[in-house]
Amino acid sequence: MTDTPDLAAxxxxxxxxxxxxxxxxxxxxxxxxxxxxxxxxELRRDHAGGTADYLANLCHNCGACHYDCQYAPPHPFAVNVxxxxxxxxxxxxxxxxxxxGPAMLFRRNGAVVAVLVSVAVAAFLFALAGRGEGGAAGDxxxxxxxxxxxxVFLPVFAFALLAIAMxxxxxxxxxxxxxxxxxxxxxxxxxxxxxxxxxxxxMGCMTAGERPDPWRxxxxxxxxxxxxxxxxxxxxxxxxxxxxxxxxxxxxYAPPKILGVPGGLLLTAGAAGLIAQRxxxxxxxxxxxxxxxxxxxxxxxxxxxxxxxxxxWLRATPVMGPLLAVxxxxxxxxxxxxxxxxxxxxxxxxxxxxxxxxEQRQSRVPEAEAPVETPxxxxxxxxxxxxx
Amino acid sequence: xxxxxxxxxGGNAALCAAICAARAGAHxxxxxxxxxxxxxxxxxxxxxxxxxxxxxxxILTGPYPVDEYMDDLLRVTDGNTDPELARLTLERSAEIWDxxxxxxxxxxPSLGGTLSLGRTNAFFLGGGRSMLNALCRMAEDLGxxxxxxxxxxxxxxxxxxFLSATTEAGWEGHAPVRERVPARAFVAASGGFEAxxxxxxxxxxxxxxxxxxxxxxxxxxxxLRTMLDAGADRVGTVDQCHAVAVDGRAPxxxxxxxxxxxxxxxxxxxxxDGTRFHDEGEEFWPKRYAIWGRLVxxxxxxxxxxxxxxxxxDLFMPSVxxxxxxxxxxxxxxKIGLDPAALRATVDAFNAACLPGRFxxxxxxxxxxxxxxxxxxxxxxxxxxxPFRAYTLRPGITFTxxxxxxxRDARVLFGGAPSPNIFAAGEIMAGNVLxxxxxxxxxxxxxxxxxxxxxxxxxxxxxxxxxxVAS
Numbered sequence: 105m106t107d108t109p110d111l112a113a114x115x116x117x118x119x120x121x122x123x124x125x126x127x128x129x130x131x132x133x134x135x136x137x138x139x140x141x142x143x144x145x146e147l148r149r150d151h152a153g154g155t156a157d158y159l160a161n162l163c164h165n166c167g168a169c170h171y172d173c174q175y176a177p178p179h180p181f182a183v184n185v186x187x188x189x190x191x192x193x194x195x196x197x198x199x200x201x202x203x204x205g206p207a208m209l210f211r212r213n214g215a216v217v218a219v220l221v222s223v224a225v226a227a228f229l230f231a232l233a234g235r236g237e238g239g240a241a242g243d244x245x246x247x248x249x250x251x252x253x254x255x256v257f258l259p260v261f262a263f264a265l266l267a268i269a270m271x272x273x274x275x276x277x278x279x280x281x282x283x284x285x286x287x288x289x290x291x292x293x294x295x296x297x298x299x300x301x302x303x304x305x306x307m308g309c310m311t312a313g314e315r316p317d318p319w320r321x322x323x324x325x326x327x328x329x330x331x332x333x334x335x336x337x338x339x340x341x342x343x344x345x346x347x348x349x350x351x352x353x354x355x356x357y358a359p360p361k362i363l364g365v366p367g368g369l370l371l372t373a374g375a376a377g378l379i380a381q382r383x384x385x386x387x388x389x390x391x392x393x394x395x396x397x398x399x400x401x402x403x404x405x406x407x408x409x410x411x412x413x414x415x416x417w418l419r420a421t422p423v424m425g426p427l428l429a430v431x432x433x434x435x436x437x438x439x440x441x442x443x444x445x446x447x448x449x450x451x452x453x454x455x456x457x458x459x460x461x462x463e464q465r466q467s468r469v470p471e472a473e474a475p476v477e478t479p480x481x482x483x484x485x486x487x488x489x490x491x492x
Numbered sequence: 493x494x495x496x497x498x499x500x501x502g503g504n505a506a507l508c509a510a511i512c513a514a515r516a517g518a519h520x521x522x523x524x525x526x527x528x529x530x531x532x533x534x535x536x537x538x539x540x541x542x543x544x545x546x547x548x549x550x551i552l553t554g555p556y557p558v559d560e561y562m563d564d565l566l567r568v569t570d571g572n573t574d575p576e577l578a579r580l581t582l583e584r585s586a587e588i589w590d591x592x593x594x595x596x597x598x599x600x601p602s603l604g605g606t607l608s609l610g611r612t613n614a615f616f617l618g619g620g621r622s623m624l625n626a627l628c629r630m631a632e633d634l635g636x637x638x639x640x641x642x643x644x645x646x647x648x649x650x651x652x653x654f655l656s657a658t659t660e661a662g663w664e665g666h667a668p669v670r671e672r673v674p675a676r677a678f679v680a681a682s683g684g685f686e687a688x689x690x691x692x693x694x695x696x697x698x699x700x701x702x703x704x705x706x707x708x709x710x711x712x713x714x715x716l717r718t719m720l721d722a723g724a725d726r727v728g729t730v731d732q733c734h735a736v737a738v739d740g741r742a743p744x745x746x747x748x749x750x751x752x753x754x755x756x757x758x759x760x761x762x763x764x765d766g767t768r769f770h771d772e773g774e775e776f777w778p779k780r781y782a783i784w785g786r787l788v789x790x791x792x793x794x795x796x797x798x799x800x801x802x803x804x805x806d807l808f809m810p811s812v813x814x815x816x817x818x819x820x821x822x823x824x825x826x827k828i829g830l831d832p833a834a835l836r837a838t839v840d841a842f843n844a845a846c847l848p849g850r851f852x853x854x855x856x857x858x859x860x861x862x863x864x865x866x867x868x869x870x871x872x873x874x875x876x877x878x879p880f881r882a883y884t885l886r887p888g889i890t891f892t893x894x895x896x897x898x899x900r901d902a903r904v905l906f907g908g909a910p911s912p913n914i915f916a917a918g919e920i921m922a923g924n925v926l927x928x929x930x931x932x933x934x935x936x937x938x939x940x941x942x943x944x945x946x947x948x949x950x951x952x953x954x955x956x957x958x959x960x961v962a963s
Binding site: 127128130131132133134135136137138146149168169171172173174175176177178179180181304305306307314315 | 629
């Protein structure tokens with residue numbers, strides 16, 4: 105392996121493996137009830153190229169289909185859908201990333217993110233060293249003025265949003281043009297927020313073996329909602345600052361605190377839980393890549409949660425300054441790496457769910473169906489199964 | 493720890509027996525010949541179970557009374573069934589849904605391509621392996637001692653009374669560990685003998701070498717042979733089995749569901765000589781797929797070839813292997829090793845015999861042949877539009893029917909007398925109910941019903957209690 109990965113060759117191999125397995129799955133279909141991937145697969149006879157990317161990003165990696173699979177290794181068909189999908193999914197993030205240059209960021213994602221976080225934290229520690237001492241207790245702006253914060257964080261955040269938007273556009277086009285309706289968006293949001301496809305069809309995820317386990321989905325919920333609350337907390341602070349003429353620091357009952365504290369707690373507990381779950385993951389479901397993209401993401405989230413909470417509790421102590429530098433450094437590195445790491449999984453997966461909602465509304469499975477067996481008479485069931 | 497009930501096998505019947513015996517307080521050991529990853533016999537390849545029920549339930553689309561079930565069974569077996577055991581099986585099939593659900597098994601609506609079974613068959617969410625995983629988890633939770641990679645090599649029986657079995661752990665490895673396992677009751681739930689090609693030869697001759705075994709390679713009939721040698725009564729004939737036509741490129745074992753081909757009603761089927769041999773449009777495929785295994789087995793070299801043109805290419809379930817494709821009938825014949833002139837003559841004769849009609853694959857349409865032998869009675873359209881496609885068919889055996897004769901308590905009969913402590917469930921005794929033919933999903937019905945009976949009775953036998961209830 106060289107340090108400049110041949111993305112095209114990687115893509116072909118990962119896509120070909122997904123397409124190979126989907127050919128087997130489409131002739132079997134026993135997993136039809138487990139998640140969205142299999143009904144989406146059934147609408148097609150060819151699963152190559154952008155279709156494979158789409159299905160890989162539709163897969164939530166719950167693992168259920170692997171344990172239910174009659175063709176899993178040691179069977180010579182060697183079907184392992186979660187692993188094949190995970191490999192292609194991570195590889196697809198690199199292919200859809202904008203600008204196209206930083207593929208290296210994905211190949212060594214764990215290391216890159218760790219270095220960036222460290223560098224950013226060090227930079228903030230250096231820049232903010234000694235500031236704010238003797239200032240008002242808990243006054244973050246004494247350490248870093250509000251204007252400086254906005255000047256540093258707004259550009260990097262705006263760029264991250266732009267890069268992600270461009271990536272999603274590439275992803276969407278790869279699987280073929282499709283109009284987006286409000287109904288599709290609503291359905292996909294429901295699926296995404298409830299993580300309907302992370303439940304093994306209702307039996308639970310398979311994390312460490314063949315016993316279904318609700319905890320991975322729960323930890324994911326905590327992490328997501330924790331992150332959302334933290335983001336809402338920051339946003340509410342911005343609104344209060346600019347529109348309500350109410351600058352920080354805020355009392356405990358103000359929106360930034362009411363949202364931020366439970367958010368930080370949920371984010372910390374959720375990310376810690378996901379890290380623990382990953383350690384217990386069945387080796388059969390681990391991906392071939394050693395990029396450690398998932399680990400980089402959850403550890404960053406954990407660091408965000410922990411430093412945020414520490415700031416809340418220790419804001420009136422002498423360590424507030426350095427702690428703020430650590431927290432802001434982490435946030436900066438997080439914003440910077442958002443388009444080039446595991447963060448985009450939620451974005452692409454939601455986009456895949458939108459496509460799926462549209463297809464399920466539009467499509468009929470093409471195969472012939474024999475009439476339903478009824479004593480003495482045949483019933484015409486139509487062209488294919490209606491789906492819930 | 494001493495073993496109260498020893499169970500040979502690791503599929504649906506074995507696990508249902510283990511769960512019921514354990515719930516009745518017995519110490520149960522299950523010996524499964526396959527390694528853990530391949531556990532569960534043919535259950536891992538199943539997807540549903542045919543159950544009688546009074547009303548639809550949101551997943552099952554309507555009622556399926558026992559009497560209708562019985563009519564279906566009599567039709568497919570041509571009356572070749574034990575009426576008492578058949579009725580018992582179908583009546584008790586009504587309990588299967590609730591029983592399996594209580595063990596953690598989940599159900600789903602019938603799969604795409606199988607809607608015709610939506611009223612009669614309960615489909616397992618995630619398929620048979622998922623269902624089996626749930627049963628295994630339940631058995632573990634109940635303290636059942638599950639031993640994988642362990643086969644039974646001998647059974648000690650005196651006058652129909654079980655004394656002990658000899659088991660061999662790690663028998664596929666370099667250092668097998670033999671153990672004599674005395675137990676107070678024994679359940680034979682170790683499947684048929686379909687993976688034993690030499691045994692199949694007894695019924696089929698050299699044709700058996702060309703069969704594909706759709707399920708597990710571990711069903712070699714060792715326990716069945718040992719029991720028969722010990723004087724257990726035999727049921728069924730050696731050539732009877734559930735056989736379907738499968739893709740000829742399927743692996744010899746464990747091809748499972750994906751090797752089925754649903755294209756037969758859409759084209760013609762010719763044998764090695766390029767000749768047709770049966771009405772391809774006789775009935776909807778789900779109602780006919782089970783006879784084609786025997787039809788192909790009766791042809792020279794046990795091979796058939798489905799030939800279709802471009803028109804119906806996407807009308808049937810996708811195949812796991814791509815078809816052979818050619819722009820001419822002769823080119824297709826060469827690709828599949830047939831005489832081009834012979835195939836051309838067959839196709840021309842068929843095309844000329846097709847009457848005009850309105851093709852509709854969802855009903856018994858009026859597209860049929862006239863003056864052709866054998867006829868094609870529905871869905872007959874001239875094979876004229878290139879590219880032409882061919883799929884090769886081989887007989888695919890699902891499971892064999894010859895097995896142990898039992899009574900309604902699942903007790904194995906020795907010279908007509910029920911054994912005090914030997915029971916059988918699943919494929920090894922399915923021949924009591926299935927003398928010939930097949931009804932989709934009834935294999936799992938027999939396994940679950942008799943697995944439950946065997947486990948309950950075996951636990952009851954420990955205390956000499958009637959009906960498995962502690963006195």
